[in-house]
Amino acid sequence: MKKNILDLTKEELEREVSPKFRAKQIFQWIYQKGVEAFEQMSNLPKTLRKELAQKFEIALPKILNVEVSKDGSKKYLLGLADGHTIESVLLPMKKEERDEEGNIVKEAKYTVCVSSQVGCKVGCEFCLTAKGGFVRNLTPGEIVGQVLAIRKDNDIPANRRVNVVYMGMGEPLDNLENVAKAVKIFSDENGLSISPRRQTISTSGLAPKIKKLGDMNLGVLLAISLHAVDDELRQKLMPINKAYNIESVIQAVKEFPIDQRKRVMFEYLMIKNLNDDIKAAKKLVKLLHGIKAKVNLIYFNPYPGSPFQRPEEERVKRFQQYLLDHGVLCTIRESKGLDISAACGQLKEKKSGCAV
Ligand code: SAH
Ligand code: SF4
Numbered sequence: 001m002k003k004n005i006l007d008l009t010k011e012e013l014e015r016e017v018s019p020k021f022r023a024k025q026i027f028q029w030i031y032q033k034g035v036e037a038f039e040q041m042s043n044l045p046k047t048l049r050k051e052l053a054q055k056f057e058i059a060l061p062k063i064l065n066v067e068v069s070k071d072g073s074k075k076y077l078l079g080l081a082d083g084h085t086i087e088s089v090l091l092p093m094k095k096e097e098r099d100e101e102g103n104i105v106k107e108a109k110y111t112v113c114v115s116s117q118v119g120c121k122v123g124c125e126f127c128l129t130a131k132g133g134f135v136r137n138l139t140p141g142e143i144v145g146q147v148l149a150i151r152k153d154n155d156i157p158a159n160r161r162v163n164v165v166y167m168g169m170g171e172p173l174d175n176l177e178n179v180a181k182a183v184k185i186f187s188d189e190n191g192l193s194i195s196p197r198r199q200t201i202s203t204s205g206l207a208p209k210i211k212k213l214g215d216m217n218l219g220v221l222l223a224i225s226l227h228a229v230d231d232e233l234r235q236k237l238m239p240i241n242k243a244y245n246i247e248s249v250i251q252a253v254k255e256f257p258i259d260q261r262k263r264v265m266f267e268y269l270m271i272k273n274l275n276d277d278i279k280a281a282k283k284l285v286k287l288l289h290g291i292k293a294k295v296n297l298i299y300f301n302p303y304p305g306s307p308f309q310r311p312e313e314e315r316v317k318r319f320q321q322y323l324l325d326h327g328v329l330c331t332i333r334e335s336k337g338l339d340i341s342a343a344c345g346q347l348k349e350k351k352s353g354c355a356v
Contacts, residue, residue, distance in 0.1 A: 004081075005030070005056040006141030006148070009184045010191070016055075022048060024190045030058060031148070031191035032158040060145045061086070063153060076150060080118075080142055084135060088146040088168055089113040090154065110156060111163040114146045116179055117170025122204045124238045126227075126269060126300060126308055129169045138170070140181035147192065158192065164199045167223070172201050173209035183218050196220045202267065207244040210252035222256055223265040223296075224249060228275050229283040237269075246287070253291060263292040263329070270316050271300045272309035281322040294329040 005013070005026070013023040025043055029035040038044075038052040061078035064085065068074050074090045090112055097106035118135035120127070147164065156162065164186055166172040172179045179201065186194040196219035203210065204225045213222070226249075228234035234241040244252075253264050266288065270276045284295070297316055300308050316332055323330040 002055065002057040004059045004139065004141040004145075005052075006059065006144050006185070007139050007181075009140075009181055010188050017048065017052075026052070027188055027190035031188070034148075034152060034158070036060065059141065060149045060152070061142065063149055066153070074150075074154075076146075076153075078146060078149060080138075084118045086115040086118055086138070086142075086146070086169055088115060088150060090150050093163070107160060109161050109163075110154075111165055112147050112150055113165050113167050114143055114182075115168035115170050116143060116166050116172040116175050120170045121174060122171050122238065122240050124204065124225075124240075126237060126271070126306070128303060137175040137178055140178045140185060143178065143182035144185045147186070147194075162192070162194055162198075164194055165202065165223075166200065167202045171204055171206070173203045173206045173213060176209055176212060180213075180216055180218060183220055197262070200265065202265075204238055204240050205244050205249040205252075206240065207248040207252040210249070210256060214252075214256045217257065221262060221265065222253070222258075223267055224253060225267045225269075226284075227267070227269045227271075229280050229287055233275060237271075250287060250291070258292065263294050266293055266295045267298055267333075268295055269298050269300050270311045270319065272311040272315075274308065276311045276315045276319060278318065278322055281319045285323060285326045285328055288328055294331070295323055296331055296333050298333045 008016070010023050010027055013026060014020045017023055017026070022044060026041065029041045035041060036058045038049045038056070038058070041049055041052075044052075059081060061080055063076055064079045065077040066074055072092045076088045076090070078086050078088060080086065090110060092108060093111055094106065094109040096104055096108040099105050115138060117137050119132050120129045121134040123130045146168075147162065150156075151158075151162070166179060183196055183199055183201075186192055186199060187196050200221040200223050201213065202223040202225060210222070213220075225238075226234075226246075227237055229246070231241060231245050234246060256264065258264065268275075268284070288295070297320055299316065300310050302308065302310055320330045320332055
């Protein structure tokens with residue numbers, strides 16, 4: 001079987017071609033010019049094009065379905081080579097603005113929420129992805145391919161600013177090696193040039209892997225799905241807390257190398273009458289003491305049969321105000337794509353009967 005060339009970092013590709021600079025050209029063709037056949041790489045010698053085509057393919061995931069939300073976000077159901085499906089979401093962050101003559105004065109900005117696994121092992125109570133169990137890790141090319149497929153579908157030019165968040169299906173740190181390669185491929189200067197600072201890895205808190213990620217020095221942003229401030233509740237919501245409790249996660253964050261400009265994001269799912277009171281906010285402030293943190297409050301998004309409820313806006317605002325009053329940066333995540341269940345972590349195919 002042919003290898004997917006999207007799985008390779010430029011350094012790996014350099015080992016496959018001679019002279020080395022051909023790897024740069026191939027990267028430019030694939031990632032900047034969007035070419036999907038080696039034959040079209042006109043500045044490569046014909047023999048090399050043939051060799052490449054014998055050995056490799058340029059395999060993007062297939063778009064099986066797209067749901068467009070009222071706010072413009074789009075949820076993609078993507079088919080992989082072995083028939084498994086994953087989901088990715090395009091979130092337009094800023095709309096394009098034009099002057100009276102139709103010239104673009106402000107470019108649109110996008111964030112793509114990518115999956116890192118088919119399913120997930122972690123098994124959080126509130127998460128739809130967890131319901132289907134774990135199937136397999138995605139390869140680097142399957143992660144990178146999500147952005148390529150979405151960019152192509154929306155005619156997003158290669159030089160347009162795109163952020164990547166690893167907040168789709170799966171636990172990225174449970175597939176660290178492939179995710180790290182994807183980070184490198186995304187950020188390659190001959191490719192999409194998505195700087196690691198525009199890539200956010202979200203984790204349920206695999207403490208030793210947070211350390212490992214730090215040691216790798218990729219320069220990515222870190223997001224922690226915290227969701228609860230005491231171990232008893234967190235354990236109920238996220239079984240992973242039995243292995244790595246809150247203290248161990250906070251410790252790993254404190255040891256994570258961040259430069260002055262960066263901060264760690266803490267995602268906190270607001271669940272009605274469970275973790276949305278001021279007592280919890282107080283504890284959260286204490287917990288984050290000494291960390292350059294930003295808290296992102298997320299409304300729990302209910303689905304049929306879900307054991308939890310969405311809190312009232314007033315309670316979420318009160319929680320946010322408490323944090324702000326106590327010097328903790330805090331935003332409320334806009335319910336982007338809520339009508340199509342495109343909120344990150346909400347991704348599961350409707351066909352499996354768990355329609356949202
Ligand atoms: N596995 C990683 C990354 C994917 S989940 C992690 O858990 O961090 C991305 C986010 O979506 C997580 O913060 C998760 O808690 C959130 N999420 C999961 N289910 C949700 C739901 N029903 N409503 C709102 N957010 C949810
Ligand atoms: Fe996995 Fe994240 Fe869902 Fe938990 S919230 S089951 S870690 S995808």
